[in-house]
Amino acid sequence: MAADGVAGGGRAARAVSFTRAVKSYGAVRAVAGMNLEIGRGETVALLGRNGAGKSTAISLLLGLAEPDAGTVELFGGPPERAVRAGLVGAMLQEARAVTRVTVRELVAFVAGRYPDPLPLGEVLELAGIGELAGRRVDRLSGGQTQRVRFAVALAGNPSLLVLDEPTAALDVEARRAFWESMRAYARGGRTVLFSTHYLEEADVHADRIVVLDRGRIVADGTGERLRHSAGGALVAFDLAGRGTAGLELLPGVRSVEVRGDRARLRTDDSDATVIALAGLGAIRGLEVAPASLDDAFLALTTGPTAHATDPTAHATGPTAQTTDPTADPADPTAPATDPAAQAREGETV
Amino acid sequence: MWDYLRLEVRRTLRDTGFVIGGIAMPVLMYLLFTNIGDDDGSWRTASMVGMAAYGAVGSALNTGGGVAEDRSLGWLRQLRATPMTSRQVVIGRALTGAVTVLPAICAVLLAGGLVNGVRLAAWQWAATALLLWLASIPFTLLGLGNGYGLTAQTTGVVNMVCNLGLAVLGGLWFPVALFPHWLRAVSAYTPTNRVSQLGVAVAGGHAPTAGAVAVLTVWLLAFGSYAVLAYRRNAGSI
Numbered sequence: 114m115a116a117d118g119v120a121g122g123g124r125a126a127r128a129v130s131f132t133r134a135v136k137s138y139g140a141v142r143a144v145a146g147m148n149l150e151i152g153r154g155e156t157v158a159l160l161g162r163n164g165a166g167k168s169t170a171i172s173l174l175l176g177l178a179e180p181d182a183g184t185v186e187l188f189g190g191p192p193e194r195a196v197r198a199g200l201v202g203a204m205l206q207e208a209r210a211v212t213r214v215t216v217r218e219l220v221a222f223v224a225g226r227y228p229d230p231l232p233l234g235e236v237l238e239l240a241g242i243g244e245l246a247g248r249r250v251d252r253l254s255g256g257q258t259q260r261v262r263f264a265v266a267l268a269g270n271p272s273l274l275v276l277d278e279p280t281a282a283l284d285v286e287a288r289r290a291f292w293e294s295m296r297a298y299a300r301g302g303r304t305v306l307f308s309t310h311y312l313e314e315a316d317v318h319a320d321r322i323v324v325l326d327r328g329r330i331v332a333d334g335t336g337e338r339l340r341h342s343a344g345g346a347l348v349a350f351d352l353a354g355r356g357t358a359g360l361e362l363l364p365g366v367r368s369v370e371v372r373g374d375r376a377r378l379r380t381d382d383s384d385a386t387v388i389a390l391a392g393l394g395a396i397r398g399l400e401v402a403p404a405s406l407d408d409a410f411l412a413l414t415t416g417p418t419a420h421a422t423d424p425t426a427h428a429t430g431p432t433a434q435t436t437d438p439t440a441d442p443a444d445p446t447a448p449a450t451d452p453a454a455q456a457r458e459g460e461t462v
Numbered sequence: 463m464w465d466y467l468r469l470e471v472r473r474t475l476r477d478t479g480f481v482i483g484g485i486a487m488p489v490l491m492y493l494l495f496t497n498i499g500d501d502d503g504s505w506r507t508a509s510m511v512g513m514a515a516y517g518a519v520g521s522a523l524n525t526g527g528g529v530a531e532d533r534s535l536g537w538l539r540q541l542r543a544t545p546m547t548s549r550q551v552v553i554g555r556a557l558t559g560a561v562t563v564l565p566a567i568c569a570v571l572l573a574g575g576l577v578n579g580v581r582l583a584a585w586q587w588a589a590t591a592l593l594l595w596l597a598s599i600p601f602t603l604l605g606l607g608n609g610y611g612l613t614a615q616t617t618g619v620v621n622m623v624c625n626l627g628l629a630v631l632g633g634l635w636f637p638v639a640l641f642p643h644w645l646r647a648v649s650a651y652t653p654t655n656r657v658s659q660l661g662v663a664v665a666g667g668h669a670p671t672a673g674a675v676a677v678l679t680v681w682l683l684a685f686g687s688y689a690v691l692a693y694r695r696n697a698g699s700i
Contacts, residue, residue: 175543203543208536213476222469226544
């Protein structure tokens with residue numbers, strides 16, 4: 114590894130770079146061979162269910178945990194070096210209110226650790242806690258505490274801001290204010306990485322969504338691209354007693370799902386699918402709708418092994434009936450992930 | 463690191479439990495224990511040293527309680543995501559212990575001088591306070607070992623057992639002369655007994671005994687190693 118300083122040789126380097134990173138806790142492979150590059154100035158959402166590996170990926174990223182295999186780099190060097198240089202600010206998920214300090218004392222203390230912090234007033238303003246400055250942190254509400262933690266992450270004016278589930282305890286109003294602040298911060302050319310399990314948030318607030326499932330990246334792209342990769346549209350119709358055989362062979366169809374007497378076809382080409390259905394005389398109560406990001410997410414994260422290993426798979430109940438042509442392990446992620454990752458996935462499954 | 467020290471000292475002094483248990487209690491116990499029954503006056507001095515040591519030990523161990531609390535809050539983990547190094551954090555904590563033992567020592571010595579009429583030369587007051595302060599270092603290390611090695615709840619219990627056990631066994635509360643013979647033999651090996659021996663010697667105008675210094679040095683090394691091991695074992699999970 115090159116020995117150049119973070120500020121010197123790392124200048125052109127990516128803000129974040131995971132190369133075949135693996136991290137296990139006991140028998141659980143929390144991060145199972147992750148490749149990820151985040152350029153400077155990008156705002157990236159790490160999207161996944163609870164237990165998908167988001168927090169472990171963030172621990173690796175901050176140098177709080179060492180990968181068992183592979184490498185993780187920030188700004189072209191080890192994470193510790195970037196953290197020491199004050200390039201990173203983090204809002205950690207499990208953190209609770211620090212006891213017996215005021216908001217001002219806490220934020221000023223953290224800001225003072227960094228070489229080039231933001232002015233205190235600006236930080237408090239940005240985090241929306243200006244009027245709480247004199248209050249003790251351990252006497253604030255959950256939402257207020259969360260905003261203090263955001264201020265702690267911002268205080269050092271870091272080039273890379275890492276937010277682990279930043280809106281978990283916020284109400285709708287506070288959530289909107291939070292995202293405005295985040296965007297304002299990101300506008301200065303800073304890199305922001307946030308994790309979430311809210312699809313909407315990822316779609317609206319990130320330039321790019323990285324979907325994690327069981328420690329792997331199963332999709333990487335804009336919300337639009339994810340929708341497309343999951344099948345552009347849903348075509349639903351009443352079966353009226355007709356069987357489902359052959360439906361998955363119709364033009365454009367990627368998967369077939371049956372709910373009661375109704376079939377739902379996920380299709381890349383809804384026009385062709387509908388024409389074919391008409392040819393079969395199968396059009397009863399026809400409905401054509403664009404695929405939602407939820408559909409995309411479920412399609413991406415519901416692999417064939419999910420039911421066996423993942424207790425959260427219950428959330429995908431209806432798909433248990435799916436006759437899914439994407440059951441081929443190489444296929445469901447194909448449109449969105451890079452081929453190298455695919456090959457490795459084949460090895461590690 | 464100085465900012466961290468300042469922050470942590472401030473947080474400690476705002477802890478009502480610390481102020482009551484670590485400062486007020488030793489003073490009250492000192493005044494109570496020396497003003498009931500007859501007394502030839504020497505116990506007023508010996509108990510002053512003993513209770514100051516008791517307060518110092520409690521305050522020193524409390525540093526470890528703070529570490530355990532901050533681990534459970536995720537605050538130490540948050541600090542790892544700032545430019546602060548782990549070394550700065552650990553040293554800052556040890557120094558916090560060194561500062562927060564001072565109120566207990568000063569408060570009990572003041573109570574001795576102002577309320578109980580203990581009369582010592584100026585250098586004896588200074589030397590007694592200084593020795594008690596230095597002798598609190600092993601206990602700060604014991605507290606740090608507990609704080610880094612154990613969970614927050616366990617640390618609280620273990621610290622309390624260490625504090626009360628060592629205080630009683632070391633003769634900080636009651637004179638060792640009241641102990642049965644075998645217990646007196648055990649007491650001589652406790653760090654607390656030797657701390658009070660140091661203080662009583664200086665308050666009586668004598669030099670500290672070599673035995674006391676030797677026993678305390680052994681405890682310093684033992685508790686220091688314990689703190690290092692506990693830290694190494696758990697640093698990764700902070």
